[in-house]
Amino acid sequence: MSVIYDRVALIGLGLIAGSMAHAMRRAGLAGEIVGTARSAETRAVAAEINLCDRITETAAEAVAGADLVVLAVPVGAMAAVAAEVAPHLAPGATVTDVGSVKREIIEAVGPHLPDAVHFVPGHPLAGTEHSGPRSGFAELFDNRYTLLTPVEGTDPGATAKLRALWEGCGALVEEMDAEHHDLVLAVTSHTPHLIAYTMVGVADDLRRVTDSEVIKYSAAGFRDFTRIAASDPTMWRDVFLSNKEATLEILGRFTEELFALQRAIRTGDGDHLHDYFTRTRAIRRGIIEAGQDTDAPNFGREPAKKDGPS
Numbered sequence: 001m002s003v004i005y006d007r008v009a010l011i012g013l014g015l016i017a018g019s020m021a022h023a024m025r026r027a028g029l030a031g032e033i034v035g036t037a038r039s040a041e042t043r044a045v046a047a048e049i050n051l052c053d054r055i056t057e058t059a060a061e062a063v064a065g066a067d068l069v070v071l072a073v074p075v076g077a078m079a080a081v082a083a084e085v086a087p088h089l090a091p092g093a094t095v096t097d098v099g100s101v102k103r104e105i106i107e108a109v110g111p112h113l114p115d116a117v118h119f120v121p122g123h124p125l126a127g128t129e130h131s132g133p134r135s136g137f138a139e140l141f142d143n144r145y146t147l148l149t150p151v152e153g154t155d156p157g158a159t160a161k162l163r164a165l166w167e168g169c170g171a172l173v174e175e176m177d178a179e180h181h182d183l184v185l186a187v188t189s190h191t192p193h194l195i196a197y198t199m200v201g202v203a204d205d206l207r208r209v210t211d212s213e214v215i216k217y218s219a220a221g222f223r224d225f226t227r228i229a230a231s232d233p234t235m236w237r238d239v240f241l242s243n244k245e246a247t248l249e250i251l252g253r254f255t256e257e258l259f260a261l262q263r264a265i266r267t268g269d270g271d272h273l274h275d276y277f278t279r280t281r282a283i284r285r286g287i288i289e290a291g292q293d294t295d296a297p298n299f300g301r302e303p304a305k306k307d308g309p310s
C-alpha cells in the first residue's frame with residue numbers, strides 16, 4: 001500500500017491513536033506520524049516504545065503542516081482540543097475524530113474549525129478495555145467497521161481519502177448520518193456497557209457474596225461483564241453524558257423487557273422465557289454468519305495488554 005497522507009497528527013496517544021499508528025505503519029499509509037499527549041508521562045512512554053516518528057509537547061506543534069489531524073481524546077475533551085489546534089491547522093487539511101458519539105462532537109468541534117479545513121468525523125467500532133499508549137496494536141481494526149459521519153457539504157474527496165486510510169488500517173468503512181449512528185451505538189455498545197457496569201456493581205454491593213467468592217466463582221458470563229466494566233471511566237462518563245437521549249431511550253426499552261422477564265420468572269411462564277431466549281440466540285448466530293464473530297481473536301479478546309498512563 002502507498003502513502004495516503006504525508007503527515008498525520010495524532011492528538012491523544014491512547015488505545016485508538018496508538019492502534020492507528022501501528023496500523024498505519026504496518027501498511028505504510030503515512031509519510032510521517034506526529035503524536036502528542038497532554039501528559040509528559042504519556043509522551044515519554046510513547047517515545048520509549050517508538051509509537052510515532054515524532055512526539056511534540058503541544059497539540060499546536062503537532063498539527064503544523066499535517067494533512068490529517070486525528071482527535072483521539074475522550075469525547076468531552078474534543079471541543080477544547082479542537083479550539084486549541086484550530087489556529088495552527090494547515091489550509092486544506094482534514095480533521096477527523098474517533099469519538100464514540102457523533103452528533104455532540106460535530107456540534108462541539110465543527111464551530112472551532114476554519115473553513116479552509118475539511119471535517120470528517122469517524123468512529124472505529126473496535127476497542128478493548130485497556131487504555132494508554134502501550135495498549136495499541138496494529139490488528140485492532142482488522143475486519144471491524146469504521147463509521148464515517150460527514151456532514152452535508154463535506155468535500156467527497158476528503159471523505160474518500162479518509163476512507164482509504166481506514167481501509168488501509170484493515171477496517172470495513174461505511175458512512176452514516178450522525179444521529180442514526182448515536183442511536184445504533186446506544187443499542188450495540190453504550191447501553192450494553194451500562195448494563196455491564198451495573199451488573200458488576202450489583203455483585204460488588206451484595207454483601208452476602210464476598211469479593212473473594214465473586215473472583216473465585218465468576219462464571220464466564222460474569223467474567224465478560226467484568227472485562228467490559230473495566231473500561232476507562234473517563235471515556236464512558238463522557239459517552240453517556242454526550243449520548244444522553246439515545247441511551248435513555250434504549251435504557252427505557254431495556255427496563256420494560258427486563259420487567260417482562262422478571263414477571264415471567266415470578267409467574268413461572270417458561271414459554272415466555274424460552275421464546276425470548278430463542279429469539280436472542282438467533283441474533284448471536286446472525287452476528288457470526290455476518291463474519292463479526294465475537295469469539296474471533298480480534299473481538300476484544302486479545303492477549304492481556306498492559307494499561308499505560310493516559
Ligand SMILES: NC(=O)c1ccc[n+]([C@@H]2O[C@H](COP(=O)([O-])OP(=O)(O)OC[C@H]3O[C@@H](n4cnc5c(N)ncnc54)[C@H](O)[C@@H]3O)[C@@H](O)[C@H]2O)c1
Pocket residue numbers: 011012013014015016017037038039042072073074075077081098099100101123124125126127128129130131132133232235239309310
Ligand atoms: N476504547 C475503546 O474501546 C474505543 C473504541 C472506539 C472509539 N473510542 C474513542 O476514542 C477516543 C479515545 O479513546 P482511547 O480508548 O484511545 O482512550 P485512552 O484513554 O487510551 O487515550 C486517550 C488519550 O487522550 C488524552 N486525554 C485525556 N483527557 C484529555 C483532555 N482532557 N485533553 C487532552 N487530552 C486528553 C490521554 O492523555 C490519552 O493520551 C475516545 O473519544 C473514545 O470514545 C474508544
Ligand SMILES: O=C(O)C(=O)C[C@]1(C(=O)O)C=C[C@@H](O)C=C1
Pocket residue numbers: 099100124125126127128129188189190228299300
Ligand atoms: O470490546 C470492547 O472492549 C469494546 O467495548 C469496544 C467498543 C464496543 O462497544 O464494541 C467500545 C466502544 C467503542 O466506541 C467501540 C467499540
